[in-house]
Amino acid sequence: MSVTYQLGISSADAVTLYPDYDYFGGQKQIRSEHRSRSGKLRVYKWGDYDRFKFGLNWVPASDASLVNSWWDTNTKLLLFITSDTATEVHSCMILNDETPLGSYNEPYVDYYKGAITLEGY
Amino acid sequence: MLDVTSWFVVQLEDRSSKPVRQFLLGTSDYSDRVLRWPTLKRTANNLQTVKVTVQLDNADGALNHFYSETYKIVQTGYLKAGFAHPDSGTEYATLYTGEAKEVKYKDEKCELRLRDLLHDLGERKVGQSSAPVVFSEQIPSDIGWTLCTCYGYLSSVQSTSNPDIDYADFQTWAAQFSADTVTIAAYWDGQRVVEALATLCEQTDSAVWIDGAGRLTFRKFIEPDSNDLTITRDHFTDLEIDVETLRLANKAFVEFNYSVSSDYWQNVVVMVDSTSINSFGIHDHLYRNENVWYCGSLHALNYAQRKTTLFGQPPRRVNVETDLYAVRPELGETIRLVDSFFGITSGGGWRLVEQQFNLDTGRVDLELDEATTMNGFYLDISTLDGDHVLL
Numbered sequence: 274m275s276v277t278y279q280l281g282i283s284s285a286d287a288v289t290l291y292p293d294y295d296y297f298g299g300q301k302q303i304r305s306e307h308r309s310r311s312g313k314l315r316v317y318k319w320g321d322y323d324r325f326k327f328g329l330n331w332v333p334a335s336d337a338s339l340v341n342s343w344w345d346t347n348t349k350l351l352l353f354i355t356s357d358t359a360t361e362v363h364s365c366m367i368l369n370d371e372t373p374l375g376s377y378n379e380p381y382v383d384y385y386k387g388a389i390t391l392e393g394y
Numbered sequence: 395m396l397d398v399t400s401w402f403v404v405q406l407e408d409r410s411s412k413p414v415r416q417f418l419l420g421t422s423d424y425s426d427r428v429l430r431w432p433t434l435k436r437t438a439n440n441l442q443t444v445k446v447t448v449q450l451d452n453a454d455g456a457l458n459h460f461y462s463e464t465y466k467i468v469q470t471g472y473l474k475a476g477f478a479h480p481d482s483g484t485e486y487a488t489l490y491t492g493e494a495k496e497v498k499y500k501d502e503k504c505e506l507r508l509r510d511l512l513h514d515l516g517e518r519k520v521g522q523s524s525a526p527v528v529f530s531e532q533i534p535s536d537i538g539w540t541l542c543t544c545y546g547y548l549s550s551v552q553s554t555s556n557p558d559i560d561y562a563d564f565q566t567w568a569a570q571f572s573a574d575t576v577t578i579a580a581y582w583d584g585q586r587v588v589e590a591l592a593t594l595c596e597q598t599d600s601a602v603w604i605d606g607a608g609r610l611t612f613r614k615f616i617e618p619d620s621n622d623l624t625i626t627r628d629h630f631t632d633l634e635i636d637v638e639t640l641r642l643a644n645k646a647f648v649e650f651n652y653s654v655s656s657d658y659w660q661n662v663v664v665m666v667d668s669t670s671i672n673s674f675g676i677h678d679h680l681y682r683n684e685n686v687w688y689c690g691s692l693h694a695l696n697y698a699q700r701k702t703t704l705f706g707q708p709p710r711r712v713n714v715e716t717d718l719y720a721v722r723p724e725l726g727e728t729i730r731l732v733d734s735f736f737g738i739t740s741g742g743g744w745r746l747v748e749q750q751f752n753l754d755t756g757r758v759d760l761e762l763d764e765a766t767t768m769n770g771f772y773l774d775i776s777t778l779d780g781d782h783v784l785l
Contacts, residue, residue, distance in 0.1 A: 305755040307717045311627040317756045318412045
């Protein structure tokens with residue numbers, strides 16, 4: 274079974290990404306916790322959102338340029354995760370603090386590496 | 395108590411619930427744009443408008459219409475909390491209703507500031523120097539109604555459909571004065587309605603505040619109920635107790651029959667709590683007001699008696715930090731507190747005088763005051779000259 278990851282504004286312009294093994298995909302909870310004096314715990318879950326974080330290597334310069342421009346312009350994106358015939362679609366934005374794909378993959382200058390953080394909106 | 399279903403109560407008591415929040419402005423739902431949910435704070439003893447600031451996301455500029463078309467600011471805002479029922483949809487309890495009064499833009503955020511009905515009452519006056527408003531010997535609730543409807547321009551509909559005044563609570567409040575045949579006189583020559591109401595409530599030992607639905611609510615403290623909420627160490631995350639001898643009053647003077655033209659009170663009564671004086675020394679307190687005053691010695695004496703009863707011993711005040719479990723009680727109601735270390739049992743009720751609800755975290759902070767509980771309805775239920783302690 275193979276899994277394909279594609280990121281883009283739509284399926285038509287999506288670029289295919291190959292996450293490293295440090296891939297994290299899931300959700301984060303917005304919650305608050307109160308521990309009473311007797312030790313009882315109350316947890317309120319107010320909501321949650323999608324979060325993906327993974328490293329990338331050997332990204333062609335053209336794809337890296339697109340990803341970096343989406344990060345730069347705060348573009349609303351879709352992440353397509355296809356497993357066999359089923360595709361999950363997640364609405365997300367790139368939330369890196371700095372350019373996601375900014376380093377060369379030595380010894381080449383037309384392949385880039387970096388890490389990407391995606392969060393749902 | 396907030397009017398919610400039993401299913402809602404079960405969710406409040408659940409230790410792992412999924413509450414939902416809603417912010418409406420007019421009929422538009424801006425919940426998804428809220429960056430920071432506000433804290434709502436209501437105080438029974440301090441008649442002030444509850445101001446709320448809701449921070450909204452405006453990264454896409456979709457909220458710029460408040461700036462470009464300022465008339466769009468003037469809308470009613472609602473803050474609600476609730477739970478999504480699997481079958482019947484989300485049940486919300488309205489926790490705050492207020493008018494949007496200010497909008498502030500900063501970076502990509504838009505801050506909406508709301509104020510409740512008391513703000514409007516702070517802009518409206520009662521009488522003027524050349525034409526003062528004079529009430530002679532009337533039941534206090536009648537004066538309150540006139541202040542609200544004639545001078546505060548609130549709805550005068552005498553039914554529970556009144557949108558501005560909680561009519562059921564008002565009737566209960568009025569009935570207590572009526573049962574005791576308490577009458578007072580009043581004189582205002584330009585004070586704001588909110589000041590007049592504050593004075594009226596101070597002189598009648600009542601609480602007045604704006605409830606979640608945005609209605610003015612009056613309450614004269616009534617006796618603890620068997621349905622009161624009980625808070626134990628399983629519910630609170632912190633507890634503080636203040637015992638204040640500073641609030642002691644064991645020799646209470648009440649001046650009454652104020653003469654506006656001569657600017658003095660023609661009569662005075664005094665009530666002394668000898669037991670308290672023997673323990674704590676003399677603590678004189680003079681109660682008088684030039685806008686609201688009692689007309690007869692009987693009512694004034696009972697007011698003095700109430701003060702020495704409540705403040706004859708150092709009243710204890712408890713601050714409790716808890717959570718959504720305690721969001722239902724309303725100001726003026728009693729809560730039963732249990733703490734084995736301090737030897738507090740559920741046998742007595744503690745009056746809720748301040749409630750603070752953090753909509754961001756679900757934390758609920760309560761201030762409970764014994765001074766408004768201990769025999770606090772002595773005059774309300776017993777006969778005026780009786781000595782029944784009905785707690």
